[in-house]
Amino acid sequence: MGGRILLIEDEGNILEAISFILSRAGWQVQGHGNGATALDAVARTRPDMIVLDVMLPGCSGLEILRALRQRPETAALPVVMLTAKGQLKDRETALELGADAYLTKPFSNADLLATVALLAQSRAESGRA
């Protein structure tokens, strides 16, 4: 286990909580609170996985996801979406746009860790293959 995770989340407390959990699980976590500059941060940090909040000031998480999937270098990058709205439609839109996983706030820490681990594993497998 291990690797770089870029966490894009505007709510400070949530950012802190997720960073703490993932760090303790062995991930290198880079936090980013602004949607508008999120893509720059992706290019700069070149993470192995992204945890992306849907409701972001300046730019919606879904738009960022769409942009990521259009760029060849990030097209296959694992993305976990976080949303506070919890509506089915948001979930569908996110999965259609190419999100790999979807978590509804409030989520349990165990769910978050399991999701991230699963994604990391499948990425590793596809990498080997």
Added chain:
Amino acid sequence: MLSFNGLVAVCVLYVVFLFGIAFLAEKRAAEGRARWLNSPITYTLSLSIYTTAWTFYGAVGSAVRNGLEFLTIYLGPTLIFIGWFWLLRKMVRIGRAQRITSIADMISSRYGKSGGVAALVTLLAVIGATPYIALQLQSVTLSFSVFVRPGALGAPDTEQTAIWVAAGLALFTIIFGTRSLDVNERHPGLVSAIALEAIVKLAAILAVGIFVVWGVADGPANMLARIEASPVSQTGWNGARWLGLTVLAGAAILCLPRMFQVLVVENSDERHLATAGWAFPLYLMLISVFVVPIAVVGLEMFGSDANPDLFVLTVPLGMGQDGLALLVFLGGFSAATSMVIVAALALSTMLANHIIVPFWLRLTRHDDPMSGDMRRVALMARRLSITGVMFLGYGYYRLSGGADALADIGLIAFLGVAQILPALLGGILWRGATRVGAALGIGAGFLIWAWLLLIPNVAETGGVMPQMLIDGPFGLVWLSPVTPLGLQATDPLLTAMVLSLGVNTFLFIFGSLVSFPSPLERLQGAQFVNVYDHSQPLYGWQGASGAADDLLIMAQRILGTSRAGRLFQTAAEAQGRISGVPEPTPDFLERLERELAGSVGAATAHAMVAQIVGGASVSVRDLLAVADETAQIMEYSTQLEAKSEELAQTAARLQEVNAKLTALSLQKDAFLSQISHELRTPMTSIRSFSEILMQPDGIDAAARTRFSRIIHDETVRLTRLLDDLLDLSVLENGRVTLHEAEARLSDVLDRAIHAAGAQADGRLIIRRDPDAEAVTLWTDPDRLAQVFINLISNAQKYCDAPAPELTISVRQMPGRLQVEFADNGSGIPKRQQALIFEKFARADTAKGAPGAGLGLAISREIMARLGGGLSYVPSEQGTRFRVRLPGRTRRAA
């Protein structure tokens, strides 16, 4: 020699024959197959009722007494038919166009449908006709008596024949004259019977004439010689009387009710008149050509002592020609009966329509004159009138006792009805003629005629000549009928004629000139005078198949193709016609009218059918009724229009409401989604950190404390959010209770600044104006403070100036107070200014700061409840909110 009983038997047979003909004709007409009935010859023959028993027998008598003077009676009508044909045609056209039922109806229609004028004419006609009917009864009775006891010209013992004749005639007229209230008042059965009688009359006279010329004398030459030698040719020549009588006879053919009946009312085709124009004068010529020979031979045979009025009958009897005599008897019988029948019919129509029914209506106040009940009353009135007229005639005959004076009544009656002439001619030719003129003229002429001729004649008939009539009433000799205006009248008839018609015409013209016609009169005047502009000629049944086609087309338009088709098919089958187009019989037309009336109203239906079938112009009454119906329909359509407009408005409103509801529903979804987000965000932190804390493995104390604080702060945030939501809900529902009290503005601001912790924080500098704040308000101080706290803490949170400042300024305006909160930050971007008062709306610059975005929404609701307002004031620099307070403030002392 025929026995009396044998004669009666022949009479009865003849009458039965007439009944049969009449029945057959009615039946044929109802089936629409009576072509011969509809021929111009039948029409012409029916006109021959002009030659009554008075002329049939009396012409010979007149020739014996006055030479050729009898010719004037034929000359007048002949001149009218030949010279004034245009007038007859106009009368017929008007009669059809206006659906005239009698001469009285004609006059009253022309003069504004005046009931009074109609009643006057009816009265005049009845008075004039009664002695005339008596004369016919007398002639029948006389001829009976002559037959039974030839040569005995004294008082006959067959008096009661008159009553049988009268009763029989009444029955006949009732049966064939009042079968139904026909639309066009035609009576085919009756007309065919009188046409037949006309043939019998003519045949009888011609037979006697031929017998006299070739049987008694030796041909025409011998006859002429005998005439030369006879005293008949010695009689003098009175030019004035000839002229007068010709004019009188001409007037009579136009004015006599019975002549009007056959000439106008029974006319079924205008073209028939053209045939009658030559055929009727020919008939008159034929019937009069042998008068002089018969008179001459009669005088030769019986001398001047015998009654010359019966020569037509006594000459063949005297020569032993019983068969011929019987024919003559039937001819005379025909002449008398046909006259009486038509006269009774015409008079009964007038009496019923213009006297009995109006009177009955006035008594009973019936609302609907077209109801079935009314029709029954009208029919009953006619039947009673026929019986009444007949027995009036009989009564007069009994009263006169068959006196010789009865013979004079023919011309007197002519002059009576001639009083209608000025009003009739004037009405047809002069639009200026008025009701007043007509009533004055007819009334005065009637009175003069009655006084100068009728009353003396009645008195003479009755055998009493009151002294008053000789000396004049009240000793006024100039008023005496014997010497009117002091004239020693050698000829009372001519004197009365000049006087009555003169005064009549003068008053008619004078009255018309000095009075103004009513609108209805004006309209009717135009319709009469210019009748050709307003109507189509009436053609008989020959043209009726075309009419049926037109009816079908019209009915299809109104009833629809299938319904109209069924109606016509059924009618055609009922009439036994295969073609599918029924004859427009009265029954069928009535039914069609009823069907149409269901769709377009009775008046319109009648007018439409009449237009096609009768070629009738639409009368004023019809027009008014149509206008009524149209008004009703328009009213109805206006109502419909209003209703549909209402519906459209309702639909628009519904659409509006629906759009609002949809928008509200969308807003509700967005609102719930926002609340979900605002609740889940703090919960996410709380859950995550609490799960971290629940794990036993090593978290240092500092982290533990920090995470606990975050959990605590987030629960506070959640609570505040819930409070705000509840607050907003209460405010929006208007269920908030205000605790209004007096409060100083400065105190409220102090409390707000303190509660916001602005002084304790010290970062934000607040500038105030104590003087301006010294105002006492009537408001809810807690709620107002809440608004102020929100505005101050917004400045605290969002003012991005390096040294944040908030300036609170107060302005006193007329009727209101204005408190402005302006900071020195960068302000709110223009595109977001419109959104800041929306729930959960937060300017981008406010992101990251705590708060759910409900503060301004709540504040605005509070200010609305307080009767003021909260608005954002765009300005060059900083954020500027303006609080408006209502005017119930006063400056502190």
